[in-house]
Amino acid sequence: MPREITAFSNPLVKRVRTLRDKKHRRDEGLFLAEGLRILTEAREVGHLPRYLFYTRASAEHALVRPLVAACEAAGGEAVETNADILSKLSGKDNPGAVLGVYDELPASLDRLDRNTAPLWLVAERLRDPGNLGTILRTADATGAGGVILLDDCVDPFSVEAVRASMGAIFTVPFARARWDEFRGWLRSGPGQLVGLSLDTQHDYRAPAYRAPTFLLTGNEAQGMPDFMAAECDLLVKIPMRGKADSLNAAVATAVMAYTVLDRLEQPGTR
Amino acid sequence: MPREITAFSNPLVKRVRTLRDKKHRRDEGLFLAEGLRILTEAREVGHLPRYLFYTRASAEHALVRPLVAACEAAGGEAVETNADILSKLSGKDNPGAVLGVYDELPASLDRLDRNTAPLWLVAERLRDPGNLGTILRTADATGAGGVILLDDCVDPFSVEAVRASMGAIFTVPFARARWDEFRGWLRSGPGQLVGLSLDTQHDYRAPAYRAPTFLLTGNEAQGMPDFMAAECDLLVKIPMRGKADSLNAAVATAVMAYTVLDRLEQPGTR
Numbered sequence: 349m350p351r352e353i354t355a356f357s358n359p360l361v362k363r364v365r366t367l368r369d370k371k372h373r374r375d376e377g378l379f380l381a382e383g384l385r386i387l388t389e390a391r392e393v394g395h396l397p398r399y400l401f402y403t404r405a406s407a408e409h410a411l412v413r414p415l416v417a418a419c420e421a422a423g424g425e426a427v428e429t430n431a432d433i434l435s436k437l438s439g440k441d442n443p444g445a446v447l448g449v450y451d452e453l454p455a456s457l458d459r460l461d462r463n464t465a466p467l468w469l470v471a472e473r474l475r476d477p478g479n480l481g482t483i484l485r486t487a488d489a490t491g492a493g494g495v496i497l498l499d500d501c502v503d504p505f506s507v508e509a510v511r512a513s514m515g516a517i518f519t520v521p522f523a524r525a526r527w528d529e530f531r532g533w534l535r536s537g538p539g540q541l542v543g544l545s546l547d548t549q550h551d552y553r554a555p556a557y558r559a560p561t562f563l564l565t566g567n568e569a570q571g572m573p574d575f576m577a578a579e580c581d582l583l584v585k586i587p588m589r590g591k592a593d594s595l596n597a598a599v600a601t602a603v604m605a606y607t608v609l610d611r612l613e614q615p616g617t618r
Numbered sequence: 619m620p621r622e623i624t625a626f627s628n629p630l631v632k633r634v635r636t637l638r639d640k641k642h643r644r645d646e647g648l649f650l651a652e653g654l655r656i657l658t659e660a661r662e663v664g665h666l667p668r669y670l671f672y673t674r675a676s677a678e679h680a681l682v683r684p685l686v687a688a689c690e691a692a693g694g695e696a697v698e699t700n701a702d703i704l705s706k707l708s709g710k711d712n713p714g715a716v717l718g719v720y721d722e723l724p725a726s727l728d729r730l731d732r733n734t735a736p737l738w739l740v741a742e743r744l745r746d747p748g749n750l751g752t753i754l755r756t757a758d759a760t761g762a763g764g765v766i767l768l769d770d771c772v773d774p775f776s777v778e779a780v781r782a783s784m785g786a787i788f789t790v791p792f793a794r795a796r797w798d799e800f801r802g803w804l805r806s807g808p809g810q811l812v813g814l815s816l817d818t819q820h821d822y823r824a825p826a827y828r829a830p831t832f833l834l835t836g837n838e839a840q841g842m843p844d845f846m847a848a849e850c851d852l853l854v855k856i857p858m859r860g861k862a863d864s865l866n867a868a869v870a871t872a873v874m875a876y877t878v879l880d881r882l883e884q885p886g887t888r
Contacts, residue, residue: 389861389862392861393861478748482866482869485862485864485865485866485869486865486866486869487860488860488861488862489856489858489859489860489862489863489864489865490859490860491859491860512866514862514864514866515861515862516860516862519860519861519862520860553880586759586876588759589759589760589761590757590758590759590760590761590786590789590790591659591662591663591758591785591789592659592755592758592759592784592785592786592789593759594755594759594784595755595756595759595872596752596755596756596782596784596868596872598866598869599752599755599756599868599869599872602865602866602869602872602873603872603873603876606856606873606877607876610823
């Protein structure tokens with residue numbers, strides 16, 4: 349049976365609220381996800397929350413009931429609460445109908461099997477959680493095998509990253525690794541490392557890409573360091589026709605990802 | 619001579635701070651932009667701030683001095699202040715070195731000349747300021763003629779949109795219009811209206827695009843309404859290979875924009 353919590357001072361409410369903070373997420377090994385769409389997507393791929401908060405008003409919703417049932421069946425706890433507390437937990441004025449507390453997902457390189465997909469997205473030192481979430485979402489949309497986060501990227505379990513991923517945090521395998529670790533793993537098998545760069549003459553549409561292609565996007569402000577560019581099998585440039593000479597990192601990743609897929613699907617047609 | 623302000627209670631500080639709010643922006647016809655890169659880009663295309671705030675620590679910076687000089691030469695006021703006040707004005711813990719207060723830019727359809735570019739980006743009811751700014755930035759990168767914002771889009775002069783645009787708010791012409799007004803304008807001259815949709819079988823890579831192409835992206839959550847889709851000369855779909863069946867709106871716009879440009883540049887090659 350779901351329990352009811354309506355007090356801000358409740359210890360569970362206080363504890364869950366601390367998960368908006370990276371240190372507490374790491375200490376507890378838990379993170380927050382919110383919204384019916386994302387939680388339902390998580391459930392469909394087998395991820396159920398340890399704690400599921402929902403409002404009384406949404407208790408009979410056709411998507412909330414199966415979430416509550418599945419959460420409890422898996423040993424989680426369903427908590428009926430009010431919109432004010434949900435709002436406090438999510439940090440949004442208009443919270444979704446539900447919020448879940450999930451175990452952090454595994455993120456080691458060795459869980460990725462490069463033979464499962466022709467395309468993999470790699471990003472180094474991403475700073476913006478929205479970009480990270482958007483890249484996860486793009487990985488889902490392009491059927492990429494997964495996302496590899498190098499060096500000091502923003503936390504993929506932050507509320508903002510999870511939100512921007514629109515559920516892809518649950519559906520797309522991802523890994524976190526130091527550059528040296530990634531390089532060793534990459535070179536232990538087949539794979540073409542393609543770096544997005546402004547310092548090359550290779551137009552992104554020209555090369556023959558070879559699967560599996562690992563598409564490397566650099567830090568939003570600085571791009572990738574020289575030693576990473578030197579390791580790339582290929583550097584490619586998206587032409588810039590404007591004054592600013594830059595694209596958003598998640599946008600550039602997506603333009604590249606769809607182009608690589610197009611070329612891999614139709615080799616030799618241009 | 620720049621004046622110095624170090625008190626939060628200063629009337630100008632209080633007034634500028636209210637510009638984070640949409641109502642005050644509209645009442646005053648002013649908006650905020652921050653960061654050396656963005657303000658310098660604005661200057662290069664002839665936009666100078668009414669008020670320019672900078673920290674004493676940055677006063678001798680090679681990019682700050684010409685900004686101060688140009689601002690004052692154009693009749694604006696330069697204000698030396700401290701990091702705390704800049705942080706309060708920008709709403710960021712780590713504010714940039716400078717913050718400018720600018721006159722709102724004109725945004726009527728009749729300032730756009732469709733013959734100046736092969737590609738134009740159109741978005742309807744965008745809700746996310748980051749998406750709006752990112753689409754402006756993509757318009758700059760793709761050399762699009764401009765961005766047209768239909769119906770109730772988020773305010774392009776919001777701090778978040780200006781920040782995400784990375785200066786493109788100043789370099790890319792844009793217009794705000796109601797759908798009926800836009801449709802009348804569009805049909806008064808040449809132009810192909812291409813809508814991004816999930817409800818079509820036309821792969822986005824297949825069609826012959828004709829310049830000027832007006833690329834229409836719908837609301838983040840709902841896509842475009844049926845009456846807009848019906849008006850499109852062409853509906854195209856970006857294939858989704860994942861579980862979520864969606865891309866971020868700004869990402870989808872960019873993937874389409876680069877594809878249209880590619881096809882317009884190399885007609886008949888595939």
